[in-house]
Amino acid sequence: MSQMKWWGWGDEEVAFTHEDKPELGPFIERAIDVRADHLASRPVGFDELDVREPVLAPDLRAALEAAVGAAHVSTDALDRVVHARGKSLRDLVRHRTGDLGRLPDVVVRPGAEPELQAIMRAAIDADAVLIPFGGGTNISGSLEAPADEDRTIVSVDMARMDRVLEIDDASRIARIQAGAFGPALEEQLNARGWTIGHFPDSFTHSTLGGWIATRSSGMQSDKYGDVADLTRAVRVVTPAGTLATRPVPTTSTGPSVREMVLGSEGRLGIISEATVHVHRLPERRIILGYLLPDWGRALQAMRAIAESDAAPSVTRVSDGPETRFSFATRKAPTPLDRLKSKGLTAFLERKSSFGDLEQMCLAFVGYEGSKAHVATQRKLVGKIVSAHGGVCIGSSPGELYDQKKFDTPYIRDFLLDRGALADVSETSAPWGVLPVLYDNVMAAARGAFSDLGVRGYVMCHLSHSYHAGACLYFTFAFAPGPVGEGIDQYDRVKGAIQQAFIDSGATLSHHHAVGTEHARWLEEDISAPGVAMLRALFDGMDPGANLNPGKIVGPAARPVAADGD
Numbered sequence: 001m002s003q004m005k006w007w008g009w010g011d012e013e014v015a016f017t018h019e020d021k022p023e024l025g026p027f028i029e030r031a032i033d034v035r036a037d038h039l040a041s042r043p044v045g046f047d048e049l050d051v052r053e054p055v056l057a058p059d060l061r062a063a064l065e066a067a068v069g070a071a072h073v074s075t076d077a078l079d080r081v082v083h084a085r086g087k088s089l090r091d092l093v094r095h096r097t098g099d100l101g102r103l104p105d106v107v108v109r110p111g112a113e114p115e116l117q118a119i120m121r122a123a124i125d126a127d128a129v130l131i132p133f134g135g136g137t138n139i140s141g142s143l144e145a146p147a148d149e150d151r152t153i154v155s156v157d158m159a160r161m162d163r164v165l166e167i168d169d170a171s172r173i174a175r176i177q178a179g180a181f182g183p184a185l186e187e188q189l190n191a192r193g194w195t196i197g198h199f200p201d202s203f204t205h206s207t208l209g210g211w212i213a214t215r216s217s218g219m220q221s222d223k224y225g226d227v228a229d230l231t232r233a234v235r236v237v238t239p240a241g242t243l244a245t246r247p248v249p250t251t252s253t254g255p256s257v258r259e260m261v262l263g264s265e266g267r268l269g270i271i272s273e274a275t276v277h278v279h280r281l282p283e284r285r286i287i288l289g290y291l292l293p294d295w296g297r298a299l300q301a302m303r304a305i306a307e308s309d310a311a312p313s314v315t316r317v318s319d320g321p322e323t324r325f326s327f328a329t330r331k332a333p334t335p336l337d338r339l340k341s342k343g344l345t346a347f348l349e350r351k352s353s354f355g356d357l358e359q360m361c362l363a364f365v366g367y368e369g370s371k372a373h374v375a376t377q378r379k380l381v382g383k384i385v386s387a388h389g390g391v392c393i394g395s396s397p398g399e400l401y402d403q404k405k406f407d408t409p410y411i412r413d414f415l416l417d418r419g420a421l422a423d424v425s426e427t428s429a430p431w432g433v434l435p436v437l438y439d440n441v442m443a444a445a446r447g448a449f450s451d452l453g454v455r456g457y458v459m460c461h462l463s464h465s466y467h468a469g470a471c472l473y474f475t476f477a478f479a480p481g482p483v484g485e486g487i488d489q490y491d492r493v494k495g496a497i498q499q500a501f502i503d504s505g506a507t508l509s510h511h512h513a514v515g516t517e518h519a520r521w522l523e524e525d526i527s528a529p530g531v532a533m534l535r536a537l538f539d540g541m542d543p544g545a546n547l548n549p550g551k552i553v554g555p556a557a558r559p560v561a562a563d564g565d
């Protein structure tokens with residue numbers, strides 16, 4: 001896997017462009033007052049960065065080299081810059097301007113679990129800090145070392161540990177090394193007729209270990225489960241030895257140790273491998289597009305689908321603003337496309353359920369399985385959608401969405417180049433809370449834009465339906481006004497949205513973890529004793545605060561050396 005851009009998302013040679021999407025430029029100008037053809041800023045050059053010298057004692061270097069081999073111990077400047085942070089908006093803004101924060105001093109790349117154990121011993125003996133690094137795609141500040149950290153920081157890049165070790169066909173589980181990136185992992189499974197079914201939008205650049213450590217969720221998690229559901233067992237190298245749980249379907253061995261590792265963000269140790277559910281590659285897979293008249297009926301339809309026997313693999317519906325954005329990102333239409341689109345508009349205008357087409361909501365529902373199963377699923381969903389006033393618009397929009405979902409992440413860099421800030425906040429809540437949660441968040445975001453005196457845009461989609469509720473995923477964008485730093489203005493908007501989640505009874509994040517970005521809402525989400533429990537867990541497993549300190553529950557108290565030590 002090649003390294004990502006040090007200042008942005010994805011591969012060096014790939015970038016988002018508006019030039020092949022005729023409606024996008026005017027849309028952006030109307031929505032956030034930014035011109036798509038006007039470059040307002042670019043990242044500083046790598047040569048202009050002030051990369052401070054690494055601090056790495058000869059004994060620690062020797063121990064790390066003995067652990068993984070000298071070729072896999074790097075103090076290279078680019079390596080250290082890439083491993084310093086994830087890809088949150090704050091990370092991108094600061095990296096682009098050359099504000100690098102506290103860089104890791106060294107990057108080590110273990111190739112097997114015994115090497116990880118040797119790294120752990122060396123780091124603890126030297127009182128160094130260890131930060132596991134998967135793909136570096138988290139957006140919650142889960143990787144950055146505290147600014148005032150004075151110990152040596154070792155970034156442990158897991159990319160060499162990328163193999164599917166074993167597939168147990170009878171049990172439908174596979175043992176996989178934690179550093180496997182989505183494409184490599186899926187390729188090895190597919191070669192034997194299996195899939196993990198976990199496809200986050202960051203799939204191309206994120207790893208199994210990172211998914212587990214952040215409790216990730218993929219596009220098809222309605223069918224395959226979130227990573228927390230599909231992870232059966234873990235092996236974790238900790239300061240107290242190697243923790244191993246058994247890949248049993250379920251167990252009553254007290255509070256779940258496996259669950260404690262899920263979402264632990266490197267604070268309990270380094271996950272070396274996991275045993276996960278795998279599924280036979282489906283005979284048929286299709287994503288259909290639907291249009292629903294408005295957000296209220298769209299939510300009701302998704303709830304009815306979740307309650308039905310349809311059990312689709314994807315349920316996703318955009319609100320009116322996000323539907324308008326999606327239509328604006330269409331590539332130049334062919335004459336036939338134009339004809340079809342005119343026909344559809346005329347049809348919707350005649351259909352009594354569609355009053356105001358501006359309120360229309362675009363939905364995608366995915367089906368997987370045997371041909372007969374898919375046919376039954378489609379029929380059930382079709383009936384529900386039409387009972388809520390909606391129509392099916394076929395498979396082409398779904399195919400397009402499926403193809404472009406891994407390109408969309410590049411849009412944040414495109415907007416930053418044009419002086420605009422764009423980011424996401426996502427949550428989950430019971431079905432009964434979703435309508436009011438949505439209204440509260442939209443009001444909070446628009447209130448924040450208005451306080452800042454900027455023209456902002458906020459939009460939402462529902463993804464990931466469950467028995468009891470669903471995930472709402474909000475995207476917002478604006479060009480900062482002249483008063484104060486852009487990043488402070490961003491904090492006002494993001495903070496207002498996050499606070500609306502908490503005040504509405506929702507969670508601080510459905511699948512983006514806590515890191516440092518969301519830590520301030522944790523106590524309101526899980527209560528003070530909940531936070532105390534997590535703190536005790538981290539302090540107990542990591543008494544020297546060597547493991548990714550400061551994430552999830554804030555800085556742990558460092559042990560004070562006894563007099564005379």
Ligand SMILES: Cc1cc2nc3c(=O)[nH]c(=O)nc-3n(C[C@H](O)[C@H](O)[C@H](O)COP(=O)(O)OP(=O)(O)OC[C@H]3O[C@@H](n4cnc5c(N)ncnc54)[C@H](O)[C@@H]3O)c2cc1C
Pocket residue numbers: 009086087088131132133134135136137138139142143158178179199200201202205206207208209210211212213214215216217218219264265266267269270271272409511512513548551
């Ligand atoms: C454009 C974009 C789209 C995204 N889409 C999604 C999405 O659809 N669904 C979703 O869930 N998330 C999404 N994310 C967030 C991110 O991709 C996930 O949080 C992902 O799980 C992080 O994996 P990673 O391998 O990149 O981990 P990293 O970012 O490298 O690390 C994340 C955290 O996990 C820890 N960690 C990593 N590996 C290990 C290990 N082996 N042992 C112990 N700790 C470890 C790190 O120390 C850190 O605390 C997206 C992010 C971006 C930028």
